[in-house]
Amino acid sequence: MPTAMWWFIGASCAQLLCAAALLRTRGSEQAELAPQALALLRGGRLAAVTVALVALHQRGAVAAGRKGTIRANGGPGRTRDPVQLGVHGSLQRALGIRALAAHPKARRAVDELRGELDRAGLLRPLGRMRAARVLLLCTAATIPAGLLITTPTGTGLSLAGFVGAVPAVAALALLRLPATPRAARDLLAGLRERHPLPAHRREVTDGRLVQLYVALYGDPALALFLPRFSRDGGLLGQDGGDGCLAGRGRYVSGAAGSAAAGSEGAGSGGAGGGGPD
Known part of the structure; x- marks a missing residue:
């Protein structure tokens, strides 16, 4: 697999981690709600x-x-x-x-x-939700972009597709997370x-x-x-x-x-x- 493809995979994982951090919520306060x-x-x-x-x-x-x-x-x-x-x-x-x-x-x-x-x-703040969704869409798009740019073949293509699928699938799952x-x-x-x-x-x-x-x-x-x-x-x-x-x-x-x-x-x-x- 081309070395440049690892950079795309690393960028995809970094975007995924940033999005996950934005979607995290602190412990809720159990007060009586109107x-x-x-x-x-x-x-x-x-x-x-x-x-x-x-x-x-x-x-x-x-x-x-x-x-x-x-x-x-x-x-x-x-x-x-x-x-x-x-x-x-x-x-x-x-x-x-x-x-x-x-x-x-x-x-x-x-x-x-x-x-x-x-x-x-x-509730997850709307601004953070929007920013996280942008990052998650970029996460899912980074791997296909890397494959198009680096054009790996044979075993390298299979390895890139397998490793790159992990952050892409995780990003798609987080996109379905409710507010x-x-x-x-x-x-x-x-x-x-x-x-x-x-x-x-x-x-x-x-x-x-x-x-x-x-x-x-x-x-x-x-x-x-x-x-x-x-x-x-x-x-x-x-x-x-x-x-x-x-x-x-x-x-x-x-x-x-x-x-x-x-x-x-x-x-x-x-x-x-x-x-x-």
Whole structure:
């Protein structure tokens, strides 16, 4: 194998190590998280905004508008939660959930929450994730570039391909790493185990628990506790669209699916803990 090919392999390994260092997270702080924070871990920005809307709707501060939008319905009520205040402050006019999540006030509030989760070791910082992905793509591309430039043949080609495949395959595997480290995924799994989605909305009378269920389960919990608000406000089918868990955002268990189907047809019957619906 040409000596120059070893330089390409060494460069590929160095890029891989730098990317792995960027993706490392420090030990997480096991503090009690607000429902918006749990939603952000599970399903990203849209999920966090959705839970904030649920809390505001429970106090009568927002309502479903026309054509799948959300509108303000008075003041935000007695809350100091930055995400709820940012979301409510964004509703100078009726907005769809995606436009609302992209509004500067709401976006800034969610970004601040994400920063707190970054510092707690429950999310990988976006800047580091982007830099790591660039390095991983370079890692995977360096070996083919080296083979084209050095043109090894025979045994040298086989050896270069075998050795060079190790960092390239590792880079492709790390590219699939979700933004949430294992500590965050274990936290969500533990909460779901302790708080399975109930079969009927009347089993829950605590509005805070409703927010927790929406944070953990997304659409099934929305359809169970707030069927009319979720449907008319265009919330269903949107939660988790930019999910941090890379495909794990739309968690649905068997009980959750059946509960959602039953409540969607129930309209606004039953008070439960969902607030005005």
